[in-house]
Amino acid sequence: MALRRRAGDTGWITDCYALNVSGAVAWACPYTDFPLLEIRSGRVTVRTNTVQGAKAVAVHGGRVAFFGGYGEDADRLAHGELTGTTVEAAGVSVLTLPDGTPSGRRRTVGRGSRIYVQVEPFTEWGVYDLSG
Structure with missing residues (x-):
């Protein structure tokens, strides 16, 4: 069960x-x-942000990337620019495996400018780096 809390304007x-x-x-x-x-x-x-359901986030300078989403957006990589009060959409692409196929079942972790993705059978990590 998740804790429900009102935090400022969130x-x-x-x-x-x-x-x-x-x-x-x-x-x-x-x-x-x-x-x-x-x-x-x-x-x-x-x-404020229009990207819903992202499973990982990476931030570098004034840029942000969100990975994942609901349904058809499961492999979405949404890019945005940070302003003082909003995330302005800057583009959307699809994150795939090196052979171009969807990633399927996976784990994701965001740290700094990077999004780490580990696909089944969960033995290796791939990295998307927003700073590169």
């Missing part, structure tokens, strides 16, 4: 779909409204 936080911790900064994309939260030195910056 709306209701029922679950955290995507979390990225890098150094002293945490980025979170909580369910149900999916804002992008930047948590730095006890201060929370809330940015």
